[in-house]
Amino acid sequence: MARDGAEPSYARALAMAEQLLGIPLEQFLELGPGEPENAADFKRLATAHTFGDSWPRTDVLDTQTRALVSVTIAAVLGTLEPLRGQLRIALNRGVTPEEIVEVFIHIEAYAGAARAFEGYQIAKQVFEEAVDTKKV
Missing domain, CATH: 1.20.1290.10 (AhpD-like)
Incomplete structure (x- = not known):
C-alpha cells in the first residue's frame, strides 16, 4: 500500500494518519498471510474515511x-x-x-x-x- 500512484485523496489520508500517529500507517495496511485480496479494499476505505474525511474536520x-x-x-x-x-x-x-x-x-x-x-x-x-x- 505505497503512496506512490495512490489516488490523491488516499494519499492525503495516509499523510494525515502519519501526522497524527507520528509513524507511517502503511506498515499496518499491508496484506498479511491468509488475507484475501479484498482486505486491501477494506483497509483503503477505512483509512480514507477515518483519516481523509473525519480527522480533518476541524x-x-x-x-x-x-x-x-x-x-x-x-x-x-x-x-x-x-x-x-x-x-x-x-x-x-x-x-x-x-x-x-x-x-x-x-x-x-x-x-x-x-x-x-x-x-x-x-x-x-x-x-x-x-x-x-x-x-x-
Missing part, C-alpha cells in the same frame, strides 16, 4: 477534542489496540497525560471501573513509551 471540533473523543470511544468499546493508537494521536496532538487521566475518571463514572482500568493499563504503557521517546 471547523467545529479541534484535533485535541477529536482525539479525546476517540480515546473515550476506544476505551469504552474495549478495543485496546485501537486505543493505543488513539492515545498516541492524543499525545502527539498536545493532549496532556493529565487530561487523558481525567477522561479515564469520567469513563469510570459512566462505563464502569473494570472498563476504565482495562483501558488505563494501555494508557500507562503509552505514557511510558512517550517518556522513553521524550514526547511527554
Whole structure:
C-alpha cells in the first residue's frame, strides 16, 4: 500500500494518519498471510474515511477534542489496540497525560471501573513509551 500512484485523496489520508500517529500507517495496511485480496479494499476505505474525511474536520471540533473523543470511544468499546493508537494521536496532538487521566475518571463514572482500568493499563504503557521517546 505505497503512496506512490495512490489516488490523491488516499494519499492525503495516509499523510494525515502519519501526522497524527507520528509513524507511517502503511506498515499496518499491508496484506498479511491468509488475507484475501479484498482486505486491501477494506483497509483503503477505512483509512480514507477515518483519516481523509473525519480527522480533518476541524471547523467545529479541534484535533485535541477529536482525539479525546476517540480515546473515550476506544476505551469504552474495549478495543485496546485501537486505543493505543488513539492515545498516541492524543499525545502527539498536545493532549496532556493529565487530561487523558481525567477522561479515564469520567469513563469510570459512566462505563464502569473494570472498563476504565482495562483501558488505563494501555494508557500507562503509552505514557511510558512517550517518556522513553521524550514526547511527554
